Amino acid sequence: MTYFLQNVVNALQWGSFYALIALGYSMVYSILMLFNFAHGDIFMVGSYIGFGVAAALVALSAAGVVVLPSWLIFTLTILVTMILTAMLGMAVERVGYRPLRDAPRASAAITGLMIGIILETGNLAILGARRVRFPDLIESVTYEIGGVYVTNKKIMIVVVSLLFMVAMQYFVSKTKWGMAMRAMAYDYLVVPLMGVSINSIARLTFAIGSALAAVAGILYGIAYPVLDPYMGVLFGWKAFVAAILGGRGSIMGATLAGFLLGFIEIFVAMVFPSTLRDLIAYSIILLILVFRPHGFFGEPYSAKLRL
Amino acid sequence: MPLLEVKKMTHYFGGLRAVNDYSLKIDAGEVRGLIGPNGAGKTTIFNLITGIYTPTEGNVILDGESTIGLRPHQVAARGLGRTFQELRLWRHMSVLEHVMMARYSKLSYGLIGAFLGTSKRLKEEEESRQIAMKMLDMLEIKHLAGDSIANLPYGAQRRVEMARALATEPKVLFLDEPTVGMTPEELNQMMDIFRRVRDELGLAIFLIEHRLKMVMELCDRIQTLVFGEVIAEGVPEEIQNNPKVIEAYLGKEAVT
Incomplete structure (x- = not known):
């Protein structure tokens, strides 16, 4: 039983990463009908930016220039990294996707792949092949609750992720931008007639998705401090699976599917040898998709939905 | 000064001249009709004025300011509202x-x-x-x-x-066949609504419509478009009796 609960805790943490990344995938996919295959790499860059910001703040603090408590360093790292990564996302949209908005979807999809490769190899060119280590922003404390070990980091990761997911849900359902996003997801052509700039909503979508990926990147760096330029590839693919599994246009769906992926992976590894983890986990997910081809919250949609 | 003025607008799609030397003046509170056979370029004119296409030549002036070169969302924010032929809802x-x-x-x-x-x-x-x-x-x-x-x-x-x-809050409302698919009863209700909207909000209406009954009853002035060119313009009675219009709609036989 404690073994089971221990794994629930691990799955929640692992699922948080998937869910945060899947949100960005899902938003771009729903609103712009675009697979942003560079999203996993934006997560990677976000993690590196977070590393840079955190390392700089820690160094400043250590040198006594500005002495900041660790919680403030953590908060500042998240904020600054979100802004910088959002800017990267907007640049990707401007350079890679906007010129191709009316191009065949396949062209836009390979754009994502190319931008991904550029980000990975660009990182290699700048930082070299060595792996970097994310600074320890939070001193690890382990609690034991009825035989289950929980670290403060794990709690913090899950709580921060959930906060961002709730904020996201609120943003999309309650604000004017969110409303414009939902409208764009269903019929693009009339949205400008409401005085809404399609380009600014597209930019905003990329900015938010990238900022959430940055949060995932930092939280990942805190849990697994060794970063490498290809860390985003597999994560990106899996988050993409979660986004589709959640259903088009559903924030809730992408979130739940992200957590589901975390649970399936962790619990498969609990029963089977960990080398078989992805083989079995993704066979299960494939089966789910066979029976629910539109995902959990997606609806069958006709060609009329989109131009 | 008219509320909306289109000056000598011409538009080409590639080598095809879709609209030729089109001009228009609409005042506040006016209901203007645009009729013509299918493919005459009526919707194209709507798209040109509302900024979806940029005309090859000519100018569009709303409230004294040119809207040429503005993006559709900017034109909309300036005061051109629109509905489409097919429903476009979310x-x-x-x-x-x-x-x-x-x-x-x-x-x-x-x-x-x-x-x-x-x-x-x-x-x-x-x-x-x-x-x-x-x-x-x-x-x-x-x-x-x-x-x-x-x-x-x-x-x-x-x-x-x-x-x-x-x-x-448009100053001019563009309606592209707003009653298509409606029953005669619904049609009459819609006409009442159009009149009320015009009177209470004081806006101008620019209407593309195939049902001549509605156009004749509702519009102050009507333009007839054939192959991208206005062949007749005037009050409903003039249009109704214009031989060119009858020819365009019914063929030459009907006139002679």
Whole structure:
């Protein structure tokens, strides 16, 4: 039983990463009908930016220039990294996707792949092949609750992720931008007639998705401090699976599917040898998709939905 | 000075001249009709004036200012509202959300306001809601405000589209075959609504319509478009008796 609960805790943490990344995938996919295959790499860059910001703040603090408590360093790292990564996302949209908005979807999809490769190899060119280590922003404390070990980091990761997911849900359902996003997801052509700039909503979508990926990147760096330029590839693919599994246009769906992926992976590894983890986990997910081809919250949609 | 003026507008699609030397003057409170056979270029003219296409030649002046080169959302914010031939609604959004969406360019709250619920945001949203409800009331669908679009009958969906266009506070409302697919009874109700909208909101209406009964009853002046060119313009009686118009609609035999 404690073994089971221990794994629930691990799955929640692992699922948080998937869910945060899947949100960005899902938003771009729903609103712009675009697979942003560079999203996993934006997560990677976000993690590196977070590393840079955190390392700089820690160094400043250590040198006594500005002495900041660790919680403030953590908060500042998240904020600054979100802004910088959002800017990267907007640049990707401007350079890679906007010129191709009316191009065949396949062209836009390979754009994502190319931008991904550029980000990975660009990182290699700048930082070299060595792996970097994310600074320890939070001193690890382990609690034991009825035989289950929980670290403060794990709690913090899950709580921060959930906060961002709730904020996201609120943003999309309650604000004017969110409303414009939902409208764009269903019929693009009339949205400008409401005085809404399609380009600014597209930019905003990329900015938010990238900022959430940055949060995932930092939280990942805190849990697994060794970063490498290809860390985003597999994560990106899996988050993409979660986004589709959640259903088009559903924030809730992408979130739940992200957590589901975390649970399936962790619990498969609990029963089977960990080398078989992805083989079995993704066979299960494939089966789910066979029976629910539109995902959990997606609806069958006709060609009329989109131009 | 007319509210909306189009000066000598010509447009080519590749080598094809879709619109030739088109001019128009509309005053506030006027209902103008645009008729013509299929493929004459009526919708193209709408698309040119509302900024979806940029005309090859000519100028569009709204309230004394040229709108050429503006993006469609900027033209819309300046005061050109529009409905489309086919329904373009957002499934899964409620009726009220549709109409409130039309207030987008009038909402100026920022990101902080969005998350903290500042008094500015609350005030703007409340004002938005009131205007939206007023439009729904004008179109007699106030009771449907909370319904999802997908559940409404066709006629009601058409009205939602109208209410949405009105909520952008247009100076000129462009209606592209607004009564297509409606029963004669619904048609009469819509005509009443158009008149009420014009009188109460004081806006000009520019109407593409195939049902001549409606055009003749509703419009102050009518233009007839054939192959991208205006072949006749005048009050309904003039158009009705114009041999060129009869020829375009019924063929040469009918005239001679």
